Amino acid sequence: MNRTIGLGLGAVVLAGAAVLAFGWGTSAPAQTMLMPSDPDVVALGQTVYAENCASCHGANLEGQPDWRSPGADGRLPAPPHDETGHTWHHDGDTLFRLTKYGTGALIGDPGYESNMPIYDGVLTDDEIIAVLSYIKSTWPQDIRARHDDMENRQ
Secondary structure (H helix, E strand, C coil), X not given: CHHHHXXXXXXXXXXXXXXXXXXXXXXXXXXXXXXXXXXXXXXXXXXXXXXXXXXXXXXXXXXXXXXCCCCCCCCCCCCCCCCCCCHHHCCHHHHHHHHHHCHHHHHCXXXXXXXXXXXXXXXXXXXXXXXXXXHHHCCXXXXXXXXXXXXXXX
């Protein structure tokens, strides 16, 4: 009887360790689910955006001037995240990976130079998702619907 209890407890401990190792890790979620209709997530995202993103992408998500043309340093300025930019053309997984790991990792070119910081180890996955959810919450309904359609086709 004691051996059975010991084996059962061992299995529970191993299962718990697996959840901690694989479920709460820093890797990207299997599918990034943005939550632009969740007021708590959007509020967190707005705060994190103001602290980490607004200095380049603008307090009103307007981006930097001439964002489609490389600057003197050869790098592209920060694009807008409002409906005038291209953010909404990308699915949530792509936006998450770009934010967390950087453009170079996303396009498979580790030498790609960008002014966009890599947020892996700076922001949690939940904070990145909250920022992206905040951004999406600001888009007009027709743009949000188009983004939802794209996400549903994935």
